[in-house]
Amino acid sequence: xxxxxxxxxxxxxxxxxxxxxxxxxxxxxxxxxxxxxxxxxxxxxxxxxxxxxxxxxxxxxxxxxxxxxxxxxxxxxxxxxxxxxxxxxxxxxxxxxxxxxxxxxxxxxxxxxxxxxxxxxxxxxxxxxxxxxxxxxxxxxxxxxxxxxxxxxxxxxxxxxxxxxxxxxxxxxxxxxxxxxxxxxxxxxxxxxxxxxxxxxxxxxxxxxxxxxxxxxxxxxxxxxxxxxxxxxxxxxxxxxxxxxxxxxxxxxxxxxxxxxxxxxxxxxxxxxxxxxxxxxxxxxxxxxxxxxxxxxxxxxxxxxxxxxxxxxxxxxxxxxxxxxxxxxxxxxxxxxxxxxxxxxxxxxxxxxxxxxxxxxxxxxxxxxxxxxxxxxxxxxxxxxxxxxxxxxxxxxxxxxxxxxxxxxxxxxxxxxxxxxxxxxxxxxxxxxxxxxxxxxxxxxxxxxxxxxxxxxxxxxxxxxxxxxxxxxxx
Numbered sequence: 001x002x003x004x005x006x007x008x009x010x011x012x013x014x015x016x017x018x019x020x021x022x023x024x025x026x027x028x029x030x031x032x033x034x035x036x037x038x039x040x041x042x043x044x045x046x047x048x049x050x051x052x053x054x055x056x057x058x059x060x061x062x063x064x065x066x067x068x069x070x071x072x073x074x075x076x077x078x079x080x081x082x083x084x085x086x087x088x089x090x091x092x093x094x095x096x097x098x099x100x101x102x103x104x105x106x107x108x109x110x111x112x113x114x115x116x117x118x119x120x121x122x123x124x125x126x127x128x129x130x131x132x133x134x135x136x137x138x139x140x141x142x143x144x145x146x147x148x149x150x151x152x153x154x155x156x157x158x159x160x161x162x163x164x165x166x167x168x169x170x171x172x173x174x175x176x177x178x179x180x181x182x183x184x185x186x187x188x189x190x191x192x193x194x195x196x197x198x199x200x201x202x203x204x205x206x207x208x209x210x211x212x213x214x215x216x217x218x219x220x221x222x223x224x225x226x227x228x229x230x231x232x233x234x235x236x237x238x239x240x241x242x243x244x245x246x247x248x249x250x251x252x253x254x255x256x257x258x259x260x261x262x263x264x265x266x267x268x269x270x271x272x273x274x275x276x277x278x279x280x281x282x283x284x285x286x287x288x289x290x291x292x293x294x295x296x297x298x299x300x301x302x303x304x305x306x307x308x309x310x311x312x313x314x315x316x317x318x319x320x321x322x323x324x325x326x327x328x329x330x331x332x333x334x335x336x337x338x339x340x341x342x343x344x345x346x347x348x349x350x351x352x353x354x355x356x357x358x359x360x361x362x363x364x365x366x367x368x369x370x371x372x373x374x375x376x377x378x379x380x381x382x383x384x385x386x387x388x389x390x391x392x393x394x395x396x397x398x399x400x401x402x403x404x405x406x407x408x409x410x411x412x413x414x415x416x417x418x419x420x421x422x423x424x425x426x427x428x429x430x431x432x433x434x435x436x437x438x439x440x441x442x443x444x445x446x447x448x449x450x451x452x453x454x455x456x457x458x459x460x461x462x463x464x465x466x467x468x469x470x471x472x473x474x475x
Contacts, residue, residue: 021265022182026472028255029178036174039167046163050156057103057149062113064097094118105150107143110136119324130335131322141313148307155300162293169286172468178254179459179472182264185247187452190267191240191445198441199233206230209430222430229434267451274451275458277395280465282388283381289466291377298370305363311352318345384464391461398454405447412440 030036070091094117101111117129142148206226212218244261251259265271282288320343323335334340353359419436422428462471 021263022179023473025178025182025251025255025259025263026175026469028257029175030171030469030473032256033174033254034256036171039170043160043164043167046156046160050153050160053153053156057105059100059102062097062099062101064095066093066095068093068095090122092120104146106146107139107149108136109138110134117324125326127324127326128328128331129322129324130331131320132336133318133320134337135316135318137317138315139313140315141310142307148304151300151304151307155297155304158293158296158300162290162297165286165290165293168466168469169290172286172463172466174254175468175472176459176463178251179468180456181247181250181254183267183452183455185244185251185261185264186267186272187448188240188244188247189261189264190269190448190451192237192244193266193268194441194444194448195233195236195240198437199230199237201437202226202230202233205433225430225434229437267448272451275455277392277458278462278465278467278471280462280467282384282464284466285384285464286466288377288380288384291373291380295370295373295377298366298373302363302366302370305359305366308359309357309363311350314349316345316347316349319343320345388461388464391457391464395454395457395461398450398457402447402450402454405443405450408443409440409447412436412443416440 068091070093096116097113098115099111099113101109103109111134113131113133115129115131117127117131119127119129121127138144139148206223206229209218209222209226213220213223248259248261248264251263319337321335321337321339321341323331323333323339323341325331325334416433416436416439419428419433423430423433459468459471462468
């Protein structure tokens with residue numbers, strides 16, 4: 001039992017070492033990449049849009065203060081009989097208004113307003129006035145019981161979820177690009193080593209043939225062919241080094257820091273381990289989720305467009321009291337609601353545009369948008385399932401090819417060894433030996449290419465399932 005636990009622990013550590021480099025790069029990418037920050041900011045903006053809309057129905061406090069000194073001349077028919085019709089009645093007044101209004105989510109608006117006045121006319125006592133007014137209006141059609149408000153709020157909430165899904169899909173798409181660059185670097189690092197080993201073999205063969213040509217045991221043409229083979233292998237090493245440098249630069253750009261080849265595990269390193277296929281469901285795809293939430297937005301928009309086709313009906317209620325008195329206390333006591341000087345009003349307002357209207361156009365637009373979203377969602381759902389099936393099939397084929405390429409590498413190595421022995425005995429020509437060498441290096445290249453393709457496909461499956469972030473950055 002203890003040996004089993006120890007073996008499991010060693011296996012766990014080896015897997016951690018195998019994935020640590022890519023995991024570290026993924027963490028740096030999520031922490032530092034500018035495109036990730038931009039995608040996250042879109043979610044914050046969508047949340048702010050909802051908050052702004054919710055705050056649109058709030059309580060408002062209003063205060064106003066005015067002083068007026070009126071010494072203008074006035075004219076009246078009565079005064080025309082005296083002094084040519086013009087007269088001056090200097091008036092001084094101070095006015096203070098205080099009010100509170102509230103818009104409700106059920107489509108109602110209530111307000112209460114208070115106005116206090118001090119009025120002084122020349123040759124007369126100061127008069128105090130107080131007015132108090134309460135009003136309430138209720139939408140009885142489009143926003144009755146807050147239908148319109150609720151639909152718009154729902155649409156903004158759905159848009160938040162859609163933005164989250166699109167943002168996460170964008171981040172994971174960039175992560176997948178990082179994975180592709182990483183495994184390209186891992187491939188090129190492996191090719192540098194394999195091509196370097198081929199170059200070493202070509203160099204040893206060139207030195208051996210050079211010596212035998214000098215001793216008269218081989219023809220000069222063998223030396224020329226061996227020299228060509230050496231230069232070709234040298235070029236292949238430099239090409240792999242150039243490709244590795246380009247891939248490393250791509251990784252550095254993605255994580256905004258210097259990355260070296262030490263940060264990449266070669267595909268032929270003992271640390272490298274194949275990853276198992278991720279668990280997941282195709283219906284958790286973030287693009288699919290974003291479009292599904294956008295469809296909810298389209299449905300809410302269509303309902304709102306239909307509501308806006310209704311006539312605009314508003315019920316208005318108001319109560320108004322006032323009083324002017326030489327005594328400020330009497331003005332306040334009798335000017336409040338419920339006092340003797342009162343006014344009540346009830347009104348019903350209806351507005352209904354006839355004929356072609358912008359609201360009718362918006363309904364058509366919302367309907368077209370809804371149908372388009374439905375078609376896109378249906379097609380995307382089928383495409384995601386087909387892509388999942390295709391990726392799994394490709395992984396299975398690559399697993400088969402990897403088993404085959406392992407056997408081919410063993411056979412190609414044995415064939416090269418045998419041709420070296422036969423060539424040394426003069427029973428095989430140099431062309432056969434070089435072809436055996438090329439067969440080995442091509443088989444090795446095929447094998448590491450299969451490894452790179454397989455790992456990229458495994459991570460693309462995680463991306464399809466929408467869990468690439470978790471697949472890469474495990475806690």
